[in-house]
Amino acid sequence: DQQVKQNSPSLSVQEGRISILNCDYTNSMFDYFLWYKKYPAEGPTFLISISSIKDKNEDGRFTVFLNKSAKHLSLHIVPSQPGDSAVYFCAAGGGGSEKLVFGKGTKLTVNP
Amino acid sequence: NAGVMQNPRHLVRRRGQEARLRCSPMKGHSHVYWYRQLPEEGLKFMVYLQKENIIDESGMPKERFSAEFPKEGPSILRIQQVVRGDSAAYFCASSPTSGPRGDTQYFGPGTRLTVL
DSSP: OOSEEOOOSEEEEETTSOEEEEEEEOOTTOOEEEEEEEOTTSOOEEEEEEETTOSEEEETTEEEEEETTTTEEEEEESSOOGGGOEEEEEEEEETTEEEEEEOOOEEEEEEO | OOOOEEEOSEEEEOTTOOEEEEEEOOTTOOEEEEEEEOTTSOEEEEEEEETTEEEEOTTSOSSSEEEEOOSSSOEEEEEOSOOGGGOEEEEEEEESSOSSOGGGOEEOOOEEEEEO
8 A cells, every 4th residue: 555656757857947746645644745865875865845734845946835635746846957867755754653654756867 | 963874885695694784873863763675666664763762663574673772872673584575775764853844854875785
């Protein structure tokens, strides 16, 4: 039972354009959501998070949008840079538990 | 300020041997989490510990796996009698406080376990 889903295993974008990574969840008890970035042979690096009381959070080139009614969130990266090429994981937590539930990841490739 | 440290980075074991994975949290962090990533999968929660206490082990396999976080020293994830299916990347994360702020979980570089 996959509670956090990232349906696109990969995404390819041209440098300078917008990258949009999507994530869906099924558990209505989740009350915070995070995006992590991961390079090969490294641990995940925290990027940005959003609480369920908000619908948008912005940090530089990264913006996360949350649509609670649709149980959907997205990460926008603009403008995309070649250094953004990595696997991006969506994660969710809450409901009285400290654990994070991760999606399977989306591999983003930003072409120069 | 050193980040989360994990060692070894790579560990090779034969079937039936024991694997010990170590995690030193960031300075000032008293909460440790272990996650496992199988090939082509996301990270799966295994266990959450505070000093000398296991808080949530709902993701731990019932047999062969154990974890501890002693008063002194690193957290240890121990896998007894390893099987090929245990081959995975094991990540440790730490956080300074508990509460609904998952962005405080900082991950180490992981230990890649290969079982021959």
